Amino acid sequence: MILQKVNQPQDLKTLTQEELLQLAQELRSEIIRVCAQNGGHLASSLGAVELIVALHRVFDSPRDRLLFDVGHQAYAHKILTGRKEVFHTIRQEGGISGFTKVSESEHDAITVGHASTSLANALGMAIARDTLGENYHVVGIIGDGALTGGMALAALNVIGERKPRLLMILNDNEMSISENVGALNRYFKEYQTKKWVQDTQKWGKQVLEGISPRLFSLVDRAKEAAKLMLHQENPFYAWGIRYVGPVDGHDLPGLIHILEQIKELDGPTLLHIVTQKGKGYGVAEEDPIYWHGPPGFNPQKPEKVSKGYSWSAAFGDAVTELAHKEPRLFVITPAMREGSGLVKYSQTHPERYLDTGICEDVAATVAAGMALRGLKPVLAIYSTFMQRAYDQIIHDIAIENLSVVFAVDRAGIVGGDGATHNGVFDIAYLRTVPNVQIAAPKDALELRAMLKKALELGGPIAIRYARDNVEKAPEGVWPEIEWGRWEVLKEGSKAYILAFGKTLKYALEAAQDHPEIGVINARFLKPLDKGMLEALALEGYKLVTTEDHQKMGGFGSAVLEALNELGLKPDIRVLGLPDVFFDHGSIPRMHREAGIDAAAIRAALAGMGLEVKTAT
Numbered sequence: 001m002i003l004q005k006v007n008q009p010q011d012l013k014t015l016t017q018e019e020l021l022q023l024a025q026e027l028r029s030e031i032i033r034v035c036a037q038n039g040g041h042l043a044s045s046l047g048a049v050e051l052i053v054a055l056h057r058v059f060d061s062p063r064d065r066l067l068f069d070v071g072h073q074a075y076a077h078k079i080l081t082g083r084k085e086v087f088h089t090i091r092q093e094g095g096i097s098g099f100t101k102v103s104e105s106e107h108d109a110i111t112v113g114h115a116s117t118s119l120a121n122a123l124g125m126a127i128a129r130d131t132l133g134e135n136y137h138v139v140g141i142i143g144d145g146a147l148t149g150g151m152a153l154a155a156l157n158v159i160g161e162r163k164p165r166l167l168m169i170l171n172d173n174e175m176s177i178s179e180n181v182g183a184l185n186r187y188f189k190e191y192q193t194k195k196w197v198q199d200t201q202k203w204g205k206q207v208l209e210g211i212s213p214r215l216f217s218l219v220d221r222a223k224e225a226a227k228l229m230l231h232q233e234n235p236f237y238a239w240g241i242r243y244v245g246p247v248d249g250h251d252l253p254g255l256i257h258i259l260e261q262i263k264e265l266d267g268p269t270l271l272h273i274v275t276q277k278g279k280g281y282g283v284a285e286e287d288p289i290y291w292h293g294p295p296g297f298n299p300q301k302p303e304k305v306s307k308g309y310s311w312s313a314a315f316g317d318a319v320t321e322l323a324h325k326e327p328r329l330f331v332i333t334p335a336m337r338e339g340s341g342l343v344k345y346s347q348t349h350p351e352r353y354l355d356t357g358i359c360e361d362v363a364a365t366v367a368a369g370m371a372l373r374g375l376k377p378v379l380a381i382y383s384t385f386m387q388r389a390y391d392q393i394i395h396d397i398a399i400e401n402l403s404v405v406f407a408v409d410r411a412g413i414v415g416g417d418g419a420t421h422n423g424v425f426d427i428a429y430l431r432t433v434p435n436v437q438i439a440a441p442k443d444a445l446e447l448r449a450m451l452k453k454a455l456e457l458g459g460p461i462a463i464r465y466a467r468d469n470v471e472k473a474p475e476g477v478w479p480e481i482e483w484g485r486w487e488v489l490k491e492g493s494k495a496y497i498l499a500f501g502k503t504l505k506y507a508l509e510a511a512q513d514h515p516e517i518g519v520i521n522a523r524f525l526k527p528l529d530k531g532m533l534e535a536l537a538l539e540g541y542k543l544v545t546t547e548d549h550q551k552m553g554g555f556g557s558a559v560l561e562a563l564n565e566l567g568l569k570p571d572i573r574v575l576g577l578p579d580v581f582f583d584h585g586s587i588p589r590m591h592r593e594a595g596i597d598a599a600a601i602r603a604a605l606a607g608m609g610l611e612v613k614t615a616t
């Protein structure tokens with residue numbers, strides 16, 4: 001086993017070409033083995049194995065800085081940089097992160113999880129290096145999906161003007177999570193498949209390698225330059241960035257050779273490599289969408305497993321049905337078709353579906369344009385990724401009170417993806433925006449009622465739901481809902497728990513066998529049900545609010561502000577996430593630690609003088 005001899009990147013420098021090829025295979029096997037037990041970003045990491053081996057062969061991490069965009073494809077990088085003994089803990093409770101993370105290793109140049117940040121970060125590092133008179137390489141590694149993000153494209157614009165010594169590697173597998181989209185993606189697809197590019201590459205390489213590698217490399221570079229000239233419409237040419245490629249991203253000797261050739265070039269260079277997502281593992285090559293991020297599986301007999309009926313599926317079913325009745329409904333996703341439950345919708349209503357690529361800001365403002373011209377856009381977006389559209393929500397949608405429905409998925413702590421993916425800030429940043437309304441359904445039926453009502457009401461409305469399973473609602477059923485009214489689920493004689501969203505299940509658990517404790521489905525946060533709140537306070541009930549969101553600025557804050565406006569001071573406790581980031585791990589454990597679960601609710605009630613069983 002070669003991997004036994006490799007603990008740090010410098011151990012690659014002495015390996016022969018055969019040993020490096022063997023190492024790549026061993027890395028692949030280890031990634032498959034660990035993803036089979038833990039789940040994880042299998043297909044992306046398999047596709048980046050040769051690239052990562054070549055990078056650590058040619059460059060000197062941690063002196064040289066390797067920045068992985070999104071960071072989900074970096075499993076081989078983690079194994080090669082001193083973490084092979086703990087790689088089996090990836091994404092697990094107390095284990096290493098599933099993305100690169102600065103605090104985890106000196107070899108992890110950036111902490112990531114959101115796409116499209118690597119190039120701007122790399123530019124910053126290159127400028128710092130040059131300003132401080134230091135000397136090391138900065139390499140940004142970005143996928144074709146991440147390159148659809150505005151941040152990445154804008155960074156190229158600055159890089160091409162400033163022209164620092166910087167290497168960018170476009171890992172082009174034509175996939176985001178779904179098939180990749182966008183004009184740039186289409187251009188490269190044509191460009192790569194241009195017959196003459198492929199033929200010249202293949203023929204040229206065979207003939208010239210027979211003569212002399214030195215001659216080959218000279219001609220190889222001449223051909224690159226010629227191609228660039230021939231392809232003046234090549235967008236990188238316009239950006240003032242030297243473009244090299246496309247080259248085979250699985251040809252390890254070829255990658256090492258070309259990286260050595262371009263490593264010392266001055267100015268910004270983009271190396272375009274073509275890879276296969278899922279490379280080396282049949283099922284993942286055939287279906288890189290499912291195997292982008294599978295749960296655990298049997299490595300000998302890998303099969304797709306259903307993860308149950310989720311909130312995303314409930315949303316997808318509802319919006320697919322609604323679109324039959326509402327011809328102006330139009331659904332937008334920023335590159336999360338599968339994650340947002342939109343596969344069926346996209347097949348049923350392709351003419352009213354748009355995948356913008358990984359650009360949530362663009363998606364939000366496209367929705368604004370649609371609303372301005374008579375459509376009823378529904379933007380399906382994860383809470384965490386909606387952070388990328390904050391200004392657009394204010395500037396392009398809320399000021400004019402445009403009718404955009406935000407189907408906010410993954411609201412709350414999400415588990416394996418950790419701090420970069422938790423959806424725990426959206427209430428705070430949405431509720432301060434005038435005209436925006438915020439609701440959280442308790443089940444799939446209430447989701448349908450809210451979606452339908454939101455489309456009727458108009459204005460910017462966010463309907464948020466967690467990364468969780470939910471009971472399927474019957475087709476064709478569209479209940480009415482009294483907008484802005486909370487729902488008493490359980491009467492209480494002394495206290496009420498006001499639960500917003502996912503914590504409702506904890507509230508019901510806490511109130512079980514306690515006739516003195518009532519439970520309210522506080523499903524509307526903006527507008528808050530001030531009438532019910534006032535009545536509860538005036539009647540002297542003790543109150544506890546709960547939410548799977550930062551305590552600061554969340555649902556509880558809204559309740560306290562309302563009570564203050566009403567001039568009421570009931571005995572109240574606000575339970576929410578503390579002012580820290582939650583890493584990857586078990587959601588129930590993090591909820592327990594955060595103090596928002598049933599035990600925490602009972603402890604709060606006990607602290608207010610109620611006789612409750614505190615052990616649940």
Ligand SMILES: CC(=O)c1sc(CCOP(=O)(O)OP(=O)(O)O)c(C)[n+]1Cc1cnc(C)nc1N
Nearest residue numbers: 044072113114115143144145146175176177335
């Ligand atoms: C992990 C995660 O959240 C991923 S990985 C991924 C596809 C990236 O495609 P790319 O071509 O860059 O890489 P590839 O998988 O190797 O093909 C998306 C859209 N996401 C979700 C997502 C959405 N939006 C933003 C801003 N960031 C992320 N990370």
Ligand SMILES: [Mg+2]
Nearest residue numbers: 143144145175
């Ligand atoms: Mg890709």
